[in-house]
Amino acid sequence: MAAKPAADKGAVDGLATVEAWFAAQGWTPAPFQRQAWQAFRAGRSGLIHASTGSGKTLAAWLGPVSDALDKPVRTGGLRVLWITPLRALASDTAGHLQQAVDALGLDWKVETRTGDTSASVRARQRRKLPETLITTPESLSVLLSYRNAEESFKHLDAVIVDEWHELLGNKRGVQLQLCLAWLRARHSQLPVWGLSATLGNLDEAMAVLLGEGAEPGERIAGTQSRPLTIRGLCPANVERFPWAGHLGLSQLEGVLDYLGEGQTSLLFTNTRSQAELWFEAILKARLEWLTELGLHHGSIDRKLRKRIEDGLRQGDFRCVVCTSSLDLGVDFSPVDRVVQVGSPKGVARLMQRAGRSGHQPGAASEILCVPSHALELVEIAAVRRAWEAGRVEARRPPRLSLDVLVQHLVTLAAGPGFVPEQVFAELRSTHAFAGLDEEIFNWCLLFITQGGPVLEHYPQFQRVVIQDGRYSVEDTGIARRHRLAIGTITSDAQIQVRFMKGGSLGSIEETFIARLKPGDVFLFSGRALELVKVRDLVAYVRMAKTRRHSVPRWYGGRLPLSSELADSVLEIFEEVQAGLYTDPEVQAVAPVLELQKQQSALPSRARLLIERCSSREGQHLFVYPFAGRLAHEGLAALLAWRLGQLTPATFSLSVNDYGLELLTSAKLPELTEADWHSLLDPEDLLDHVLAALNAGELARRQFRDIARVSGLVFQGFPGRGKSDRQLQASSGxxxxxxxxxxPEHRLLAQASREVLEDQLEIQRLRAVLERAAEQQLLLVSLERFSPLAFPLWVERQRNRISTEGWRERVQRMMASLEKHAARKPKRRP
Structure with missing residues (x-):
């Protein structure tokens, strides 16, 4: 039963009204919810950390709502700003918040403002904002770029940042920090609250959100984690030489049985291409599920995704195959089961996805993990152990992202303008720019007003002017282009996919479409499509008559194995080395691990395994640091370069999450343990990595994104966007x-730094080398590839041979290795 409206009655007891509403619904507020309401009403800021579906939204929302009920009604003006990382969450969240205020009798309007908001609504909101606005970091920046920004936010009482963990570790989080600093400068006691689910560095997350020098925040933990069942789907037969991607769809029948036992399920894959393949496979196997099966990923048209989301809420689907597009926030209460295909790569990611099932307080969660190759069974056992032990990944916030800073300065200049002394203090109040000094700040001012010493002769780089000590954008054309370019999300250029006669299906990477010719067939949006033509960044298609097709490949498959999960895997290997098989998934993969022990050894936290063998291709070196594929890419290049200093050689490199392969046709000398310690020495790491890699080309590619964010290049107006080649040429x-x-340009230095930190994980690479200095180096000579080495060999074949050719070669090699293993060869130390 709804509480009576508070209008015309003045103040009421807000908390009592909230408690009465809960009682009328048959609910009892959780202790952490009451704690959050009281903390907000006391003027505190902080972080609410609770599992998905436990009631975080109402814990944050009813603090400002109950506070507003206490006070005489104040008409008009934005009171609560709600930040969401995904615009797809905005409308769902708005519905929940509006439902609560309507039931409590508070005359507030809740609206959204994202890239999906119509032009007419955005124009109305520029004149007057609703009492509550749900928006993204990008759209908040756009609001700050208008002249009336200070008027729009002058009544603000609270900021709530949903899914803060998703923003913390990237430039979108930096962008939000800058916006919050601007708001705090105008509301010194502004309460700011973050909502977070699974995260390993909660105190740091709260400190970053609240800013440098802020009063200590209040960290509020939700109720104990909901019951969670994690189990692996163990195949009946495990091949002793596993390879990535081979095992997944072979377990389709087991997955179908699991889906059939539930009411509504989500099947997560790590990549969009996997999602397309699994959707097709399920549909072929269960045609009777045609109307109950959905596909959802970020490249599918927004209207189609919205239709899937609405159907999920209503319980219309037996299963939706999806990617991270459904990881966050949206409440799909009917979902009772979750399937994860392939390794989750991290503890937090699996927990986030598991929380999609039983998405309501008190409900249990369940997730079935389907390995894409046999060794992922160990990862499934490892992620369960890590979760039970509370070992969850941290997300480290970036510092001194100058491309984001100069974008923010132009945003403020396009809006109310700024005075350097004031904005410098605002910037220093953020975690991201606490270390900003006057020299760098002055460089940024010169950059936005003149473009710097090289670009000062080009008018397009002179975006901001100085009048009476105030920096502002006076050219409306510059302001318009800047608003269109606000944001930090960068990706490959997209090609829209449309039927020749019909609607849009979504968008796909230009680099994939560029490889196709008219008549080629590819799988997208759950359909086999024939390419007809490409015109003006649109790929026109029709339904194909054949099912032979290509599958687009997206970047998501390069997610590296997290340190927490890798250490848990090595911990299990240590037990197996001692003959202990505790977990059912590890028992299932015992034939692989036993063969690895027989032919070589298992790596551990205390020892680094290095294998060597010869084949008709040349000499192979395999190293297994278990540091994730990104760090292994840097390590492989480093080792190849250092070996090249010992003896002239050209190497082919292959990496996965477990290790790396170096292949050369040159004759390598015998390498002793002392030689390997020298090769793995952390001294001069940075100089040697830069010498080993084409770092200039990597930085050039990274600079493209930095150039776009900082405003050096413009992606074009809607419908007339530049191609990826044009952007690369301009930035190049x-x-x-x-x-x-x-050469001392600060954005060039940032590009080089981001290559090292993000693409090569230089800090993780350094940790590998420092760890190796303390480890026992176990050098093993083999006659044939071991089970750990075989996937690395396969990875190299995948990247150099046609689809049909590499699969046939892998099958032949696997048969040969099995035949050799049957003779029980002994390893040579």
Missing amino acids: LLYDTLQRYD
Whole structure:
């Protein structure tokens, strides 16, 4: 039963009204919810950390709502700003918040403002914002870029940041920190609350959200984690030489049985291409599920995704195959089961997805993990152990992202303008720019007003002017282009996919479409499509008559294995080395692990396994640090370069999450343990990595994204966007010009730093080398590839041979290795 409206009655007891509403619904507020309401009403800021579906939203929302009920009604003006990382969550969240205020009798309007909001609504909101606005970091920045920004936010009482863990570790989080600093400068006691689910560095997350020098926040923990069942789908037969991607769909029948036992399920894959393949496979096997099966990923048209989301809420689907597009926030209460295909790569990611089932307080969660190769069974056991032990990944916030900073400065200049002394203090109040000094700040001011010493002769780089000490954008065309470019999300150029006669299906990477010719067939949006033509960044298609097709490949498959999960895997290997098989998944993969022990050994936290063998291709070196594929890419290049200093050789490199392979046709000397310690020495790491890699080309590619964020290149107006080649050419020309005439340019330095930190995980690589200095180096000579080495060999074949050719070769090699293993060869130390 709804509480009576508070209008015309003045103040009421807000908390009592909230308690009465809960009682009328048959609910009892959780202790953490009451704690959050009281903390907000006391003027505190903080972080609410609770599992998915436990009631975090109402814990944050009813603090400001109950506070508003206490006070005489104040008409008009934005009171609560709600930040969400995904615009797809905005409308769902708005419905929940509006339902609560309507029931409590508070005359507040809840609206959304995202990239999906119509032009007419955005124009109305620019004149007057609702009492509650749900928006993204990008749309908040756009609001700050209008002249009336200070008027729009002058009544603000609270900011709530949903899914803060998703923003913390990237530039979108930096962008939000800058916006919050601007708001705090105008509301010194502004309460800011973050909502977070699974996260390993909660105190740091709260400190970053609240800003430097802020009063200590209040960290509120939700109720104990809901019951969670994690189990692996163990195949009946395990091949002793596993390879990535081979095992997944072979377990389709077991997955179908599991889906058939539930009411509504989500089947998560790590990549969009996997989602397309699994959707097709399920549909072929269960045609009777045609109307109960959905596909959801970020490249599918927004209207189609919305239709799937609405159907999930209503319980219309037996199963929706999806990617991280359904990881966050949206409440799909009917979902009772979750399937994860392939390794989750991290503890937090699996927990986030598991929380999609039983998405309501008190309900249990369940997730079935389907390995894509046999060794992922160990990862499934490892992630369960890590979760039970509370070992969850941290997300480290970036610092001194100058491309985001200069974008923010132009945003403020396009809006109310800024005075340098004031904005410098605001910037220093953020975690991201607490270390900002006046020299760097002055460089940023010069950059937005003149473009720097090299670009000062080009008018398009002179975006901001100075009038009476105030920085502002006076050219409306510059302001318009800047608003269109606000944001930090970058990706490959997208090609829209449309039927020749019909609607849009979504978008796909330009690099994939560029490889196709008219008549080629590819799988997308759950359909086999024939490419007809490509015109003006649109790929026109029709339904194909054949099912032979290509599958687009997206970047998501490169997610590296987290440190927490890798250590749990090594912990299990240590037990197996001692003859202990505790987990059912490890028992299932015992034939693989026993063969690895017989032919070689298992790596552990205390020892680094290095294997060597010869084949007709040449000499192979395999190293297993278990540090994730990104760190292994850097390590493989480093080792190849250092070995090349010992003896002239050219190497082919292959990496996965477990280790790396170096292959050369040159004759390598015998390498002793002392030689390997020298090769793995952390001294001069940075110089040697830069010498080993084409770091200039990597930085050039990274600079493209930095150039876009900082405003050096413009992606074009809607419907007239530049192609990926055009953007790369424009940014590449700028990169070369700056390298030649202004090599100390700070954005060039940032590009090099981001390559090392993000693409090569240089800190994790350094940790590998420092760990190796303390480890026992176990050197093993083999006659044939071991079970750990075989997937690395397969990975190299996958990248150099046609689809049909590499699969046939892998099958032949696997048969040969099995035949050799049957003779029980002994390893040579």
